[in-house]
Amino acid sequence: MNNLNQQILRTDVSGMPLEWVTYQDAVRLYFNEQIAYTCGSNIMTIHGGINAITNSRSKVDVNSIIATYGNNKILTDRYAPPLNNTTLFKRDDHLCLYCGKKFVSENLSRDHVTPLFQGGKDLWVNVVTACKRCNNAKAGRTPEQANMELLAIPFIPTHAEYIFLQGKIILFDQMEFLKQHFPRTSPLRNRL
Numbered sequence: 001m002n003n004l005n006q007q008i009l010r011t012d013v014s015g016m017p018l019e020w021v022t023y024q025d026a027v028r029l030y031f032n033e034q035i036a037y038t039c040g041s042n043i044m045t046i047h048g049g050i051n052a053i054t055n056s057r058s059k060v061d062v063n064s065i066i067a068t069y070g071n072n073k074i075l076t077d078r079y080a081p082p083l084n085n086t087t088l089f090k091r092d093d094h095l096c097l098y099c100g101k102k103f104v105s106e107n108l109s110r111d112h113v114t115p116l117f118q119g120g121k122d123l124w125v126n127v128v129t130a131c132k133r134c135n136n137a138k139a140g141r142t143p144e145q146a147n148m149e150l151l152a153i154p155f156i157p158t159h160a161e162y163i164f165l166q167g168k169i170i171l172f173d174q175m176e177f178l179k180q181h182f183p184r185t186s187p188l189r190n191r192l
Contacts, residue, residue: 003043003044003169004023004044005168005169006023006043006044006064006169006171007020007021007022007167007168007169007170008020008021008022008023008025008026008043008062008063008064008065008066009040009064009065009066009163009174009177009178010025010026010029010065010066010067010068011065011066011067011068012067012068012070013036013037013067013068013069015067016159016160016181017159017160017163017177017178017181018068018163019163020163020166020167020168021066023044023046023062026062026066027046027060027062029066029068030060030062030066031060034068034069034070035066035067035068035069036067036068036069037067038063038065038066038067039063039064039065039066039067039173039177040063040064040065040171040173040174040177041063041064041171041173042061042062042063043062043063043064043171044061044062045059045060045061045062046059046060046062047059048060064171064173064174065173065174065177079158079159080123080124080156081124081156081157081159081162083122083123083124083127085105085108085109085110086105087157087162087165087166088110088124088127088128088129089105089108089129090165091129091155091157091161091165091188092128092129092152093191094108094129095129095151096108096129096130096131096134097111097128097129097130097150097151097152098111098128098130098131098134098137098138098143098148098149098150098151099131099133099134100151101131103131107131107132108129108130108131108132109129109130109131109132109135110127110128110129110130111127111128111129111130111134111135111138112126112127113126113127113128113142113143113150113154114126114142115140115141115142117140118140118142123156124154124155124156124157125154125155125156126154127154128150128152128154134148152187155187157188158181158182158183158186159181160178160181160182161182161186161188163178164178164182164188165188
């Protein structure tokens with residue numbers, strides 16, 4: 001496979017998923033000797049120039065998962081990833097959590113279960129994906145006040161779940177690796 005758009009999963013030395021990087025970033029990490037070890041499959045080989053003295057050509061085999069040295073920010077139990085609509089919609093599988101239908105992103109909106117003007121906060125545990133029709137019907141009310149059933153309880157993704165939600169094309173070995181870091185009770189496990 002030689003897909004230059006494929007994301008590489010970067011972890012710390014303990015194997016904790018940190019982020020997605022491009023193949024260019026991965027090659028820089030290889031050449032700067034920041035790679036502790038690799039996992040997963042070899043997804044591409046990058047060839048460099050020819051050394052004028054040795055007449056040898058550099059090459060880097062890039063794996064789908066790379067573990068890097070260095071101190072990384074410790075992720076605590078209180079970790080809450082940044083909230084944005086792209087990852088929110090992916091968390092909720094592009095389903096309106098009121099009518100249960102699946103929509104494209106353009107037809108979805110962020111609904112505050114407890115509306116902001118009623119004291120609700122713009123936090124993962126108070127927001128769900130809603131189609132625009134349901135969000136308008138609910139208006140500035142809670143689901144109970146609007147007599148609408150909420151189909152799932154909103155949750156804060158763990159860091160590993162957030163990495164999954166940010167992924168564009170996730171390879172099987174990357175998914176299996178990430179899944180090992182999901183809580184056993186993660187609602188995202190049902191989709192894998």
